[in-house]
Amino acid sequence: NAGVMQNPRHLVRRRGQEARLRCSPMKGHSHVYWYRQLPEEGLKFMVYLQKENIIDESGMPKERFSAEFPKEGPSILRIQQVVRGDSAAYFCASSPARRVGTDTQYFGPGTRLTVL
């Protein structure tokens, strides 16, 4: 059973460009979470999605950031008009179900975004 997959692993963008980060959850998992890790800091929650639904986006910046998890295909975190402050590692996690006490989150290897 393959783990959570993220691609690309490394992404370099110039200021003003768009960044698209992809996450394929573990097989059988229908819940996806995105976290951001700034240098020398812990992970900060950004958004929680189920298929075709955003459940909690309380950690998403109000502008330039969006996320989706379509019926088919991976979850996408999209950052428009990137700025240097967006440079970070972005981690995706997945869990099997929305059952309290059993929905352990399993993390992918992350995408390291560098904005020049």
Place this chain on the structure above:
Amino acid sequence: AQSVTQPDIHITVSEGASLELRCNYSYGATPYLFWYVQSPGQGLQLLLKYFSGDTLVQGIKGFEAEFKRSQSSFNLRKPSVHWSDAAEYFCAVGASNFGNEKLTFGTGTRLTIIP
């Protein structure tokens, strides 16, 4: 809102010595608690978790953690560390109610092992 404090930013121990990493949480109800480990440039691997029941939980790689409600703590321990244990360790708390499934992480403790 929940929060996690890891008071030790960096800990250095000798190989073979015992280890304890501290974690204190703040949450109004019964928390779900996790320890993850992150090697340089890698993702997070789950070491162990506490949901309910026995307050001493065993994890992978010889780690264990004890939930102490009275102290709001969930410290991670290992009796004898190996050089391969050098990594960053994160404590996290999850909510026990629907609608708040996100994890809140501490800032991490970096573990260095010396020969």
